[in-house]
Amino acid sequence: MSAVRVGVFGLLGSGNLGNDGSLEAVLRYLRAEHPEARVDAMCGGPETVTARYGVPATRLHWYRGEYRTASRARAMAAKGAGKFVDAFRTAAWVRRHDVVIVPGMGVLEATLPLRPWGFPYALFLLCASGRLFGTGVALVGVGAAPIGSRPTRALVRWSARLAAHRSYRDEQSRDAIRAMGVDTSRDAVHPDLAFALPAPPAAAASGGTEGTVCVGVMDFHGGDDDRALAGEIHRRYLDGTTRFVRALAEDGRRVRLLTGDACDAAVVDAILAAVDSPLVTAAEADSLAGLMEETAAAGTVVATRYHNLVCALKSGTPTLALSYAAKSDALMARMGLGAYCHPAREVDAGRLLEQFRELERRSDQVRRTLAERNRAAARELDGHLTALSAALFPAAGRASAPRTPQEAS
Known part of the structure; x- marks a missing residue:
């Protein structure tokens, strides 16, 4: 074999x-x-x-x-x-x-x-x-x-x-x-593969630090069909997100800026320079596990990148999406938070603050919902990986190509 x-x-x-x-x-x-x-x-x-x-x-x-x-x-x-x-x-x-x-x-x-x-x-x-x-x-x-x-x-x-x-x-x-x-x-x-990763440590996921807000940012310029408007889309996104972070800091809230790709660092630097508050700091997580620990230790998360959302939702933290694509809306709906999406192309800091405060008022209920949805996601993903083994890894030790899902079914 x-x-x-x-x-x-x-x-x-x-x-x-x-x-x-x-x-x-x-x-x-x-x-x-x-x-x-x-x-x-x-x-x-x-x-x-x-x-x-x-x-x-x-x-x-x-x-x-x-x-x-x-x-x-x-x-x-x-x-x-x-x-x-x-x-x-x-x-x-x-x-x-x-x-x-x-x-x-x-x-x-x-x-x-x-x-x-x-x-x-x-x-x-x-x-x-x-x-x-x-x-x-x-x-x-x-x-x-x-x-x-x-x-x-x-x-x-x-x-x-x-x-x-x-x-x-x-x-x-x-x-x-x-x-x-x-x-x-x-x-x-099935749920995103990241839901198969280990959950944050129990101590980190026990409820978070009530005053801390994680804000996941992105070097966002729109999609492939938006090249002619890329500069304007980025300006609106950065301006609205900066206003939101400044409002949190003026309320005395601690803010941790998260990224999901190396290119996002420029957005973090721009927000830090514009807000200029000791309450606003940048996280240095270099893995999804690190991002999950950051989001688990927060009271609330507002995030743009898809996998920033995944990390926050898997950690069980109340989350609001700055949605840039249908995949973000679909993920939030799957986790029971479809009402908490805000368009990344048109960030309205005032409206975003309203949604954020409503989310915080429902924090306990949201945490219970996320715990239930996370258990369901883990079961569903485990079932798919079992089926994947049957499709791609037939029991015989072989040197031939794997069966397709149709052959395995």
Whole structure:
């Protein structure tokens, strides 16, 4: 019997804590349920993934400047050559595996600015290579959304069609892929993979520090279809969020600013400079576990990034979403807090304060609701991971490709 060769793939180790949290959840699952599996990664930050998780990793892109804007002819030529080289690199990597897992992440959406020749192209190469070599590619708990760009939509549609397994983190994601012409009749929906991570320590999650408010911020410029308005969208978001934080500080409330990606640091710096209060400080969490500890120790959370919301909700802390996409609204509704969403594109500090105060008045009831919803999410996710094992890891020690969900059902 040979060990199953499992690859994990995505923008992992690149500074986005949500993506890394999804990776951590899948690695915990593999080590608990399939300890014999040999795991490695193809990802955005291979050095970080290897150092933090002990997983051998290789770069997602041959060209190191993939995500820098190419304005000179030499850089543009190198980026173009990289696309050609990546087709062979990805195929060779996929061929060495029995299963490749894409853990969570919004890999089938364009709710943030995205170019078709970036990650959508990389995902298409992965799924096409999997179909070519008989390696099962599993898109596990991923996010999806309607996509305006025709090239990006085509790449996403074909990636989804070529994958051996698909599951989604909300119903809207499955609906979006169905609307692109993909048969989703056997695709599952389950809570975000981060709900499989350990909860914060009991001491931290016992009720929080009543006066502290965690405010999760984001370097938000709108979605892929908002490029012409990106500057104005960012200005409104930053101005409204700053006004809200200033109002909290003037009320004598302690505020902890949270981030979820390295690029968010500029927003934190701008708010700290504008408010200029010792009551407003910045957290330095470098993992979802760290973010959960921060949110568990707070009385209330107001957050923008999707996985900031996940951390706050999983920690059982009353939470208000500065919602920038349908996935945030869906998550809040699943956790019983659908009434506490505020549009990130039009942050109205006055209205936000009203919603915040109402949330605090209902704090005890909200905590009970979140405890119940978290238990349900854990049960549902555990059931899906059991089904995932049946689909991707047949009992026989094998060197052949895994069965698809249709074959396993």
